[in-house]
Amino acid sequence: MAKKSFPLSRVYGLLEPGPVVLVTTAQKGRANIMTMSWHTMMEFEPPLVGCVISDRNHSFGVLKATKECVINIPTVELAAQVVGCGNTSGRKVDKFKAFGLTPAAASRVKAPLIDECYASLECKVVDAKLVAKYCFFILEVLKAWIDTSRKDPRTIHHLGRGAFMVAGRTIKLPSRKK
Amino acid sequence: MAKKSFPLSRVYGLLEPGPVVLVTTAQKGRANIMTMSWHTMMEFEPPLVGCVISDRNHSFGVLKATKECVINIPTVELAAQVVGCGNTSGRKVDKFKAFGLTPAAASRVKAPLIDECYASLECKVVDAKLVAKYCFFILEVLKAWIDTSRKDPRTIHHLGRGAFMVAGRTIKLPSRKK
Numbered sequence A, B: 001m002a003k004k005s006f007p008l009s010r011v012y013g014l015l016e017p018g019p020v021v022l023v024t025t026a027q028k029g030r031a032n033i034m035t036m037s038w039h040t041m042m043e044f045e046p047p048l049v050g051c052v053i054s055d056r057n058h059s060f061g062v063l064k065a066t067k068e069c070v071i072n073i074p075t076v077e078l079a080a081q082v083v084g085c086g087n088t089s090g091r092k093v094d095k096f097k098a099f100g101l102t103p104a105a106a107s108r109v110k111a112p113l114i115d116e117c118y119a120s121l122e123c124k125v126v127d128a129k130l131v132a133k134y135c136f137f138i139l140e141v142l143k144a145w146i147d148t149s150r151k152d153p154r155t156i157h158h159l160g161r162g163a164f165m166v167a168g169r170t171i172k173l174p175s176r177k178k
Helices: A058-066 A076-087 B058-066 B076-087
Strands: A003-006 A021-027 A030-036 A039-043 A048-052 A068-073 A119-127 A136-147 A156-160 A163-172 B003-006 B021-027 B030-036 B039-043 B048-052 B068-073 B119-127 B136-147 B156-160 B163-172
Touching: A003 A119, A021 A058, A030 A058, A030 A076, A039 B048, A048 A119, A048 B039, A058 A068, A068 A136, A076 A156, A076 A163, A156 B163, A163 B156, B003 B119, B021 B058, B030 B058, B030 B076, B048 B119, B058 B068, B068 B136, B076 B156, B076 B163
Parallel strands: none
Antiparallel strands: A003 A136, A021 A030, A021 A068, A039 A048, A039 B039, A048 A136, A068 A119, A119 A136, A156 A163, A163 B163, B003 B136, B021 B030, B021 B068, B039 B048, B048 B136, B068 B119, B119 B136, B156 B163
């Protein structure tokens, strides 16, 4: 892994475009992976991320109990693994083994980074007020990592029913916003 | 406009990939447009959308008061207008006039559709519990419209600091998820 520390003030640029992410959790020494697309930035710094993790998912109970996770951002080379993680449940499958993904120790949380992912965001739950009604967690990003050797990372973006948009070209415009 | 009614059950596929959107509001006969990227799906049907609209924006007060808006999805052809709407404030500028965009009557809300946008989602605020702390609104999509004549709509996705990713190719994978 060539991952380097990444400034928290720039995390929004990783999540705003809406990539499919792999959320890792860990409990009692056992790590799990969940595929997720329902997330949004909520604050720049410290970065806050809101996300929906359904209570039908194994990760829901683990996140609720441990209050920690890592948001890992995969690129198109991992598309088969991303879909595999989405099609299976951590109740039955060790997804790291099943999909050949490598857990790496995080610095601030017990959930692991996924070594093969382009970027990883170590997070803790800071607000669970909407969990009961919407399964909506508000996370603070404590530490961010990025693989700076990847020059053209192509994230994937869920369109529904097995279709994914692969990130295309980048354009520059005279935006005055962050 | 060639917009046709679009099933509410499929709205998630429009917002999950994380496009930049143009949010329209209206109050006292005056419509406004705001550029926005901080949104997430929260439920499939009826579709719920969570979004952050900063209290520094003119649209914040209008949305809070009227509880109605339209989420319009632009494509790359409108990139200059999208950035223009982001760089200006509805307090000073009539953005429809300034950027040559056409308001069209919605069916369920007073805020207008933007005729030039690929898709438009008429919304009402259904939960404002996190507005005070995070400027986070939960919207229900009441009615969805799509321009079915657009065969290759290329949404744009904010990367920060004037950079936008243009939607690339679509791949199909054997996902068992919606």
